[in-house]
Amino acid sequence: MRYYSTRDKSNAASFAAAALTGLAPDGGLFVPEEIPGYPPAVLSSLGVMGYPEIALETIRPFVRGEIPDPVLEDIVRDAYPFGAPLVGVGGRLILELFHGPTAAFKDFGARFMARAFAWLRRGEDRPLRILVATSGDTGGAVADGFFEVPGISVTVLYPKGRITPLQERQIAGLGKNISALAVEGSFDDCQRLVKAALADEALKKKTPLSSANSINISRLIPQAAYYAAAAGRAFAGKTDPDSEATPRIKGGSLPPGAHCLQASSVAPPQSPVPSPQSLVILCVPSGNFGNLTAGLYAMKMGAPVHQFIAATNINKTVPDYLASGEYRAMTSQATISNAMDVGAPSNFERMAAHFSWEEMRRIILGVSVSDGETRETIARVHKEAGYFLDPHSAVGWKGVDKLRAENKIGDGPVTVLSTAHPAKFSEIVEPLVGPAPVPASLERAMSRTVTSQTIPAEESALIEVLAS
Numbered sequence: 001m002r003y004y005s006t007r008d009k010s011n012a013a014s015f016a017a018a019a020l021t022g023l024a025p026d027g028g029l030f031v032p033e034e035i036p037g038y039p040p041a042v043l044s045s046l047g048v049m050g051y052p053e054i055a056l057e058t059i060r061p062f063v064r065g066e067i068p069d070p071v072l073e074d075i076v077r078d079a080y081p082f083g084a085p086l087v088g089v090g091g092r093l094i095l096e097l098f099h100g101p102t103a104a105f106k107d108f109g110a111r112f113m114a115r116a117f118a119w120l121r122r123g124e125d126r127p128l129r130i131l132v133a134t135s136g137d138t139g140g141a142v143a144d145g146f147f148e149v150p151g152i153s154v155t156v157l158y159p160k161g162r163i164t165p166l167q168e169r170q171i172a173g174l175g176k177n178i179s180a181l182a183v184e185g186s187f188d189d190c191q192r193l194v195k196a197a198l199a200d201e202a203l204k205k206k207t208p209l210s211s212a213n214s215i216n217i218s219r220l221i222p223q224a225a226y227y228a229a230a231a232g233r234a235f236a237g238k239t240d241p242d243s244e245a246t247p248r249i250k251g252g253s254l255p256p257g258a259h260c261l262q263a264s265s266v267a268p269p270q271s272p273v274p275s276p277q278s279l280v281i282l283c284v285p286s287g288n289f290g291n292l293t294a295g296l297y298a299m300k301m302g303a304p305v306h307q308f309i310a311a312t313n314i315n316k317t318v319p320d321y322l323a324s325g326e327y328r329a330m331t332s333q334a335t336i337s338n339a340m341d342v343g344a345p346s347n348f349e350r351m352a353a354h355f356s357w358e359e360m361r362r363i364i365l366g367v368s369v370s371d372g373e374t375r376e377t378i379a380r381v382h383k384e385a386g387y388f389l390d391p392h393s394a395v396g397w398k399g400v401d402k403l404r405a406e407n408k409i410g411d412g413p414v415t416v417l418s419t420a421h422p423a424k425f426s427e428i429v430e431p432l433v434g435p436a437p438v439p440a441s442l443e444r445a446m447s448r449t450v451t452s453q454t455i456p457a458e459e460s461a462l463i464e465v466l467a468s
């Protein structure tokens with residue numbers, strides 16, 4: 001498969017080149033030259049296939065000729081010992097994307113990327129250094145994904161004092177090939193420093209440098225797999241039993257009359273949720289729109305998705321675009337769903353490369369949710385359905401309520417993507433509904449010690465650290 005830049009079709013690259021360089025030389029984003037369809041035999045069994053199998057079928061055509069099948073099979077098995085359970089909650093379906101080691105959906109992309117990089121660079125004797133700027137979640141997922149991958153080291157830059165203690169431990173508590181820099185500035189400063197280092201020719205001569213931000217195509221493609229898995233099961237009317245990390249109030253503590261659906265912790269595995277859905281609607285809490293773009297790819301591949309909902313917080317550049325046809329980037333505003341505080345979503349360029357405004361409007365419903373509505377939703381869903389939502393997933397839940405009230409979607413069940421475990425954002429969740437059960441991976445991360453170096457928000461400071 002060839003990839004070309006969103007800004008200039010003559011700038012083409014292989015999967016390896018597109019993945020290892022991240023951004024096209026003209027500043028555009030790499031997109032695949034075509035989106036292949038799933039074979040009919042795969043489409044008809046999406047509802048019953050295991051997660052690594054779906055991941056294999058999804059990624060294979062995008063890396064054909066570059067990653068041999070047996071290698072790809074090893075990569076996906078190793079990357080995905082966890083899956084994406086689809087559970088019933090209060091008459092809806094929740095796609096739980098937080099069962100990976102850092103408890104947010106970014107594990108799906110980062111874990112594949114790390115293993116693909118290791119294979120694509122086999123036989124290289126010069127080590128590669130990956131730079132990543134983070135506002136919180138990306139850094140942890142990338143650090144965890146690349147931890148102990150031979151021949152590759154990672155340097156994560158984060159805004160000092162502006163990420164949660166748990167996120168800091170996920171980034172700066174691993175050691176070995178992962179180092180952490182606490183930058184005395186904002187996330188934008190971190191990004192500026194990374195860009196400066198990536199453009200420094202003298203530095204790159206010493207150590208090859210790459211970046212692992214969310215525009216990397218190798219993070220995006222594997223995410224299409226959980227859309228296919230979810231749509232396949234929703235279409236077939238199948239759900240999963242609760243797993244150990246499903247953040248539900250267990251047993252009899254549900255208030256009387258709460259309709260926690262059949263698929264509660266006592267339901268047998270695969271209990272049917274309402275009924276097979278011919279019109280699957282997936283609601284995606286969105287910021288930089290990498291996640292939703294992966295969903296669009298899955299739909300183009302043939303996954304049985306009827307529509308998407310793009311739910312944002314007040315950073316509503318894309319919902320505004322869908323309504324008006326005019327794209328106006330904004331400066332981002334801080335919210336309690338801070339992984340979605342993006343005013344100029346980079347992946348919009350990819351969406352626009354594949355779809356016109358009219359097409360996007362047909363496929364995607366936009367909606368924006370305030371912090372007050374988000375808090376109210378976390379409290380209400382906990383009270384009525386006994387389920388803990390993190391602030392990002394609560395934006396998705398409320399987005400469905402709002403579109404329903406406006407009669408823009410019907411009464412059928414909708415699937416809301418849950419992008420993070422509520423225990424990851426306990427600062428917001430706990431004061432509203434008490435502590436959510438903490439998954440084992442987060443407990444382990446909390447016990448790590450932070451080792452990071454503080455640097456001023458100056459380009460020269462980063463370049464000095466990297467050169468030493």
Ligand SMILES: *Cc1c(COP(=O)(O)O)cnc(C)c1O
Nearest residue numbers: 137287288289290291339419420
């Ligand atoms: C990154 C992130 C998002 C936003 O995803 P995009 O792909 O940037 O739209 C939403 N929720 C959580 C928890 C995240 O970490």
